[in-house]
Amino acid sequence: MERSVAVLDRRSGHRSVSGGELRFAAASVVKVNVLVALLLREERLTTEDTAAAAAMIQASDNDAASALWQRIGGAAGLAEVNRGLGLRDTVPDPAWGRTMTTAADQIRLLEVLVDAESPLGQAEQRYALELMEGVREDQRWGVGALAGDGETAAVKNGWTPRDADGGKWTVNSIGRISGPRRDLLVAVLTSGHPTLADGIRVVARQSAFLSSGAR
Template sequence: MPRRRPPAETRTWSALTTAVVLVALMALALPGATSAAGSVPPEPDPALVRALLSEEIPPLVPFAPRTGPATGGQGLTPAQREELTARIGALSDEYDADFGVAVQDLRTGATFSHNAHQQFPTASTVKLTILAMLLLRAQEEGRDLTEAERAQVSVMIRYSDNEVTDGLYSRIGFTDGFVHGSEVLGFTGTDPHPRGVWGATMTTAADQVRLLRALYCEESPLSQESRDYARGLMESVAPEQAWGVSAGADPDDVVGLKNGWTPRESNGGLWNVNSVGYVAGSGHEYLIAVLTDGSAGYATGVALVEELASTVTGALEEPLILEESVR
């Protein structure tokens, strides 16, 4: 079941007001906002589907670089993998929606995937890709992000603002710039919308894990400074947006994520709900990408994403539990 829910009552702000308030509050270094766990999520207005500003802004928290093996380590046994695949298949029947999942344990190298190369619309999860590409572009130009860019990026990632994303998408070079960034990041199944509708970008769970590796691992085209900056944003998203791949996290775990959610008119109004991110704590360190399409509503889509994330990460920890019980 979902661990975190958006509050029942929230306020919408214009993008300009949001940016002004954000910069002012960041300058005052306000403490983190109170968790919204346990409250019931409202279904976002399909005409808006945009960020909701919380009362307080959590501080940016940089973390040490993560080094993860591409292969090796202890994975699932054939029997465990077969059992997990069956459990994931049962969720497909239960929720009557399409989904793709890719998970890697950076501590052991163990992986699991399901439909990892199937394309899904990104919705707002693409904002994390846009951030990575903006940082790459700045590196290529031999400069840091400007203060204005940093203010816009913070609103885009932490509050999922759409209007600032329009401007940042143009700043990375629009569709041509996105294609270039995809090549640098090693994407193999991600295609931008031909008319530049960034939310209609198509991607795969496998490519989203590639993106996460670029943000959380040392073997990355992004500099240490760029990775620290991006992770600090992901690890301090607004509380009402801290659902998704965080579902299986323990209370003291480090969690960094970016979510996306929208009804799709071209799919009969059914919901596209995604979550990609990082979860690390005692005995585990995961990169997780869950992409879904076809849920009847927002809450149903969130529940599916969270059950997929917690089911896979829980299964990946089972071999370690068994090993420790033998000692």
């Protein structure tokens, strides 16, 4: 089993990465990247865009993701956007779930959703975060389970068995925990799990460890 974890404490500025040299299949966490690319490439979203974006983020709907993947220009379109965002270690794949990424790049992507200097406007940032805050309950494990009293979790998880790993599971979780006491960006990428349940347990432990260390 391999894992890479990263956290940015936006209150203190402390940034930590473990296993930063490792790349993982993004699986469905790439859907946040697709959403950011859509917001950057399109001046105004259509009704169809917003419906697909909600389904893609909140229900992890793959058909919606595939539709928006085509809308942004596929792997080439995502690569162009990511060059501008400085996501140097994320390599888009024509099959979007096979896009390779690092925990550090996922933190950089999350920063696009919160930083004042972001190429996204405040309304676009709020729109993306609200979608992530509305992820359905059965997909709120990992980073999504870290919010305490008075805190909000904006999360996207990803999971897939990989033929390249002999059918073992890649399980990932990224997101933001924010409230009166803390404002954290967290990314946990893992692979090599015998089952999805095993992967979710590992991601939960890693997420909780990162969160407690950043209090």
